[in-house]
Amino acid sequence: MRWMELEIRQLTEQDYYERMALSQFAFQMRWTDDQLKQRKQTYLPEQDWGVFDGANKLMSALTLLPLEVWVQGKKMAMGGVAGVATWPEARRQGCVGRLLSHALETMRNEGQSLSMLHPFSFSFYRKYGYELTIERKKYAIPTRLLPSRKETPGEVRRMAKPDVAVLDAIYSTYASRYNGMLARSADWWTERALHKEGAAVVYFNEEGSPEGYVFYDCLDGKMTVHEIVALDETARTALWTFIANHDSMIGETTLFAPIDDGFPYLLDDPRIGQELIPYFMSRIVDAEAFAKQYAWEQGTGEESVLLRLEDRHAPWNDGTFRLSWSKEGEGTLERVDGAADSGADAISCDIQALTAMLLGGRKPTWLASVGRVSGSAEGLKRLERRIPERTAYLMDFF
Incomplete structure (x- = not known):
């Protein structure tokens, strides 16, 4: 394949099914015809870039998401790279490298001075200037080792339907304390953050102000905490007491936390499962x-x-x-x-x-x-x- 035969361009609606075929193959998943039709309704072709051969066949593609992240307490425009995929017959011919170089130019022109991605291979993306910046701790906590239940002022309320405005007010304050956390839009909340199965509960202090939440699910004797956010120690204690109140129906609780999280130190017995997981890479554009x-x-x-x-x-x-x-x-x-x-x-x-x-x-x-x-x-x-x-x-x- 000669370079002169290749073209890099944004995808159009006419490229949708070809892009979906590539994604399903690369990520080893299957969507039904109904699922493909449903996804097409929200498909944004302008966020997809592809390498096409001389016959206008899609060889490689990536998605470039216009996002914002918190960096040192300030919001910063960020280009999120996702869905990078190549057909086997086009691999090792520089297609992805050309796409990434083009994406860097695009991000710079759009004022996105930072980029982030979840790598399939850290060594691969390091060749293009990305570096590991985000690690997470994963806890696996047997129910017998959960924190002791304590009385706290205020109350924890279950939300029959999650109130995005309330959740985002808590989340944004918390997110601004870290580098790399997304500044979530309303659509991101409804289509991404709250798309998982589960329920949300919010802790309100004595004055009625929301200061923490847990988004979680219980299934087959296991609690999966999708998100736990507490703005102060009282909120943290109240939320963990709420979790501990599930002791009769769960045998283990799992969740992710920042690498500086001090939760194990606060336990009577800190011998819980802990795993440090390399997560996302970043790059200054x-x-x-x-x-x-x-x-x-x-x-x-x-x-x-x-x-x-x-x-x-x-x-x-x-x-x-x-x-x-x-x-x-x-x-x-x-x-x-x-x-x-x-x-x-x-x-x-x-x-x-x-x-x-x-x-x-x-x-x-x-x-x-x-x-x-x-x-x-x-x-x-x-x-x-x-x-x-x-x-x-x-x-x-x-």
């Missing part, structure tokens, strides 16, 4: 725009470091830059190619390491110790001081 939007740590005055950045798939990120900060924590990244790139403050890294530092909680000094970053001790410490500490987490999937 436009380093200059990202640095300007990022909420850096405040300092004692103006500071800067010289940054030699490598990015093989986004040439606008590749080169030498001056990363500067104001006393108040405003940052700028300015290209200074051709300037002297040696000195006490020079730092060298690739886009993956920069993403790991700013989104994944990896400290510059640690990355330097394992050979992922190079630079002077003073420059690395200066950069490290300017990166606020915040855990990365994501409750959604796309």
Whole structure:
């Protein structure tokens, strides 16, 4: 297959069934004719990009979702990459690589300075500048080890029909405390977050304000907690007491939590099942725009470091830059190619390491110790001081 025979373009409604055939094959699933007709009603072809051969046959495709995520307490536009698929006869011919490079240009043009995806292979997407930023803890808690039930002020109310406005008010406050959490739209709530089987309960404090919720399901003696969100310790205690009240009907409770979650420490017996799971990858799409939007740590005055950045798939990120900060924590990244790139403050890294530092909680000094970053001790410490500490987490999937 020659490059000149390939075309990258957005899909149209006429490409729907071809795209669905590729997705079903790649992800090993089957949809009935009725399911395909139903899905077509909400299909958004403008979010799908494909590689077509000279006969206009779809060879590879991906979905590019226009989303927002919380980063250092601020909402940031993000391009979510999903549904990446290729027919076997088109594999190892660069189709996905071309699609991803095109997607990076598209995201940059749309003002999405950040991208995220769930990888089928971490090593594959690392070749294109993505890096592991989000891990999750999975708990498996035998009922006998659930927290002791305690009396709390306020009340927990079951919602016959989930009130998205109430849930989102709680969720948004919680999500803003982490890097990588989605800023959910109303459609995302109804079509994604609440699409699973289960029930929602909300904790209201003494003043009647909602401060926590649990979305869960019980089946075959097992409770699956889809989401648990508590804004303070009282809400957390009330929600776990609610969960413990299911002790006569369940033998185990499973849930996911952020990697900094301290729940086991609070148990009388912390010997519960815990598993650390690598989850999502992220990538800085436009380093200059990202640095300007990022909420850096405040300092004692103006500071800067010289940054030699490598990015093989986004040439606008590749080169030498001056990363500067104001006393108040405003940052700028300015290209200074051709300037002297040696000195006490020079730092060298690739886009993956920069993403790991700013989104994944990896400290510059640690990355330097394992050979992922190079630079002077003073420059690395200066950069490290300017990166606020915040855990990365994501409750959604796309």
